[in-house]
Amino acid sequence: MHYDMPMHYRMMEPEMIYGYQLMTPKERLDYMRRLHSARSFEERERLRLEHHRLMQERARKRHMMLPDMPGPGRGPGW
Numbered sequence: 219m220h221y222d223m224p225m226h227y228r229m230m231e232p233e234m235i236y237g238y239q240l241m242t243p244k245e246r247l248d249y250m251r252r253l254h255s256a257r258s259f260e261e262r263e264r265l266r267l268e269h270h271r272l273m274q275e276r277a278r279k280r281h282m283m284l285p286d287m288p289g290p291g292r293g294p295g296w
Contacts, residue, residue: 234264237273237284 256262
């Protein structure tokens with residue numbers, strides 16, 4: 219566990235991240251850190267939508283299906 223992150227991010231379940239099953243633990247941690255360091259809702263939303271696009275592309279390459287739209291940005295601190 220990485221204790222340099224706020225408690226609410228350390229307590230997040232991997233399943234709360236869109237496309238988590240296609241990511242390594244390090245990628246999930248990096249993504250959570252980027253979201254946490256975003257300075258505005260708009261920046262978090264931009265990061266979230268870009269992440270959605272990347273996970274859709276990764277799933278497509280692996281012949282997998284993910285939901286078309288990510289869930290609303292309602293994670294901890296949003």
